[in-house]
Amino acid sequence: MSDMQTELTFASLSDIETELLTVAAVDAQTKKGPDAKPQPVLLTTHEAVKAAAAAVLDSGEFKAGANETLLLHAPVELKAKRLLIVGLGRQDKATVPSVRSAAGTAVRFTKPRGIRELVMAVPEAEGLVATACARAAVEGAFVGDFDPDTYRSDRKDQSVQGVTVAVPAGADRAAVETAFAEGVAIGESQNFARSLVNEPGNKLTPTVLGQRAVAMASEVGLKCDVYSTEKLHELKMGAFWSVSQGSEEPPALIVMRYEPEGVTEGPVLGLVGKGITFDTGGISIKPSDKMDKMKYDMAGGAAMIGAMRAIALLKPRVRVIGIVCAAENMPDGKAQKPGDVQTAMSGKTIEVINTDAEGRLVLADGLAYARQLGATHLIDAATLTGACVVALGMVNAGAFSNNEETYEKFEAALETSGERFWRLPLAEEYADMIRSEIGDIKNTGGRWGGAITAAEFLHHFAEDTPWIHLDIAGLAWVEEARPYIAKGPSGIGVRSILEWVRRY
Numbered sequence: 001m002s003d004m005q006t007e008l009t010f011a012s013l014s015d016i017e018t019e020l021l022t023v024a025a026v027d028a029q030t031k032k033g034p035d036a037k038p039q040p041v042l043l044t045t046h047e048a049v050k051a052a053a054a055a056v057l058d059s060g061e062f063k064a065g066a067n068e069t070l071l072l073h074a075p076v077e078l079k080a081k082r083l084l085i086v087g088l089g090r091q092d093k094a095t096v097p098s099v100r101s102a103a104g105t106a107v108r109f110t111k112p113r114g115i116r117e118l119v120m121a122v123p124e125a126e127g128l129v130a131t132a133c134a135r136a137a138v139e140g141a142f143v144g145d146f147d148p149d150t151y152r153s154d155r156k157d158q159s160v161q162g163v164t165v166a167v168p169a170g171a172d173r174a175a176v177e178t179a180f181a182e183g184v185a186i187g188e189s190q191n192f193a194r195s196l197v198n199e200p201g202n203k204l205t206p207t208v209l210g211q212r213a214v215a216m217a218s219e220v221g222l223k224c225d226v227y228s229t230e231k232l233h234e235l236k237m238g239a240f241w242s243v244s245q246g247s248e249e250p251p252a253l254i255v256m257r258y259e260p261e262g263v264t265e266g267p268v269l270g271l272v273g274k275g276i277t278f279d280t281g282g283i284s285i286k287p288s289d290k291m292d293k294m295k296y297d298m299a300g301g302a303a304m305i306g307a308m309r310a311i312a313l314l315k316p317r318v319r320v321i322g323i324v325c326a327a328e329n330m331p332d333g334k335a336q337k338p339g340d341v342q343t344a345m346s347g348k349t350i351e352v353i354n355t356d357a358e359g360r361l362v363l364a365d366g367l368a369y370a371r372q373l374g375a376t377h378l379i380d381a382a383t384l385t386g387a388c389v390v391a392l393g394m395v396n397a398g399a400f401s402n403n404e405e406t407y408e409k410f411e412a413a414l415e416t417s418g419e420r421f422w423r424l425p426l427a428e429e430y431a432d433m434i435r436s437e438i439g440d441i442k443n444t445g446g447r448w449g450g451a452i453t454a455a456e457f458l459h460h461f462a463e464d465t466p467w468i469h470l471d472i473a474g475l476a477w478v479e480e481a482r483p484y485i486a487k488g489p490s491g492i493g494v495r496s497i498l499e500w501v502r503r504y
C-alpha cells in the first residue's frame, strides 16, 4: 500500500514552503447562451495567492472547468515554488465531491512530474464547509495516488510522499482535525480494497484473500476467522459450496467482527460481500472476450474488508460482522451443472439454471449466516449482474432495499460518501420470475429485469431482516482513466458502507 504521509496545517498560504501549492477555482458565470463567458474565480481570501493568479485568470486561458488544471511557476510573494489552480466547475455545482475529485486531480497531476510533496488549500466558499472539505481533500488525495501497475518491472514509484492540507486559521480546529484523521483512515481503507481488487486470480485465491483479511484485522484490532470446505459442510452451505466445488482452490468463508467495548445491546450490522476471486462462468462458461476482467468479481468482498478496516479505525458505537464468501467459479469434472438442485443453508432449494449466476448463490448462504450470527440489519455488495450495468451504465451503481428506514440511512450516507447509487425496485412480480418448478427458486429469471430478479433472489435469504443490496458490477472497475482516478479498481462501496454503519 502507498505510504503517503499526510499532514494538516493552519498556516498562512504565503508562508508555506512547498514544491507545489494547489488552490481551487470555480466558474462564476451565470449567463447561458451565446453571450456566456467563463468567469474563473479563485476560492481563497488570501491576497498574495489571488495576486499571483490574477493575470492568468484574466487571460481567459483557464476556465475553471471541473478538474481543469493550470500550473504557474515561481508565483510572486509566495514561498511555494509552484502554484497549481484546479477547477471545480460551475460555481452552483461545486460541492464537496468536487473538492474530493480536485484533490485527486492535483495528486495525479503531480505524480508524473517527479514532484513528491504538495500542499492543498481547502476552498474558501459559502457552502463548502472546511471540515467536510479537509476530509474530502485527503480522501481524494489517496484516491488519486493509487496506480494499478503493481507487477510492472519498469515500475517507477511515482507515489506522492507527502500531502498537506491547508485550512484557514479561522476554522474550527478540533473539528477539522477529526475530519482530517477520518479522511486518512477512509482513503487508506479504500485504497486497501482497491489493492485487493487489482490482484489477478492466480495471485489472489480465496485462501489468499482470507490471509489478507486476517493480516488487516490484526493490524487494526478486529477479530477475524477464516473457514473453508469443512465449515461450509458443517453449516450446510449448499449454495456457497456448489460454486466452489468446481475449483481446485478451496473456498474461504471470512468472518470479521467489530465489537466495541461496552456495546452489548442495540443493532448488529451484517456486511456481506461477494468474493469470487475469478468468475469463468463455470459450466455455463463465459465467452473469452474480456473474461480476464472477472478477476474483479471479488470487489464486493473487498469493499467489505475495506469498510471493516475503516470501521475498526473510526470506532462507531455499534457491533458489526463482516462476512466475505470467497470462491473461484470454475468448470471441471466436479463442477455443478445447469439443472442441478442445491439446498441452501436456510433450507430453501435452488434450481441452478445458469452456473454463471454464482454470486447470488454464495451470497444466499452469506446472508443466512449473518442472520444466524445475530445480524439485525444487512447490507451486501456484489459485482452481481451485467444487467445492472445495462440499466445504469457506469455512472450509478444499483441499490435495493426491503426497508425504508434502513434505506434512508443509506441515502444520508451517500451525501457524505459522494458515491453514486441509484435505487431500483423490488416487487412480488419480479420474485415470481424466479419461481422454480422442481424446487423453491431458480437462480436466473430470464432476460428482462436481470438486476432486479437477482436482488429478489437475495431477498429470499435476507427475508424480513432490514437489508440493502448493492450491485456494483458497473462501477467496481474504472474503464477509462479520469483526471482524479486511475483506470482500474475504484474501491466503490467502502465509503458509503462505512457511513451507513456510522448512522446506527
Ligand code: BES
Residues within 6 Å of the ligand: 279, 281, 297, 354, 356, 357, 358, 359, 383, 384, 385, 386, 387, 389, 443, 444, 445, 450, 473, 474
Ligand atoms: N460477475 C458477473 C456479473 C458481472 C458482469 C460483473 C459484468 C461485472 C461485469 C456475474 O456472476 C454474472 O455472470 N452474472 C450473469 C447472470 C446471468 C447468468 C443471469 C450476467 O450478468 O450475465
Ligand code: MN
Residues within 6 Å of the ligand: 279, 281, 355, 356, 357, 358, 359
Ligand atoms: Mn458469473
Ligand code: ZN
Residues within 6 Å of the ligand: 276, 279, 297, 356, 358, 359, 383, 384
Ligand atoms: Zn460473478
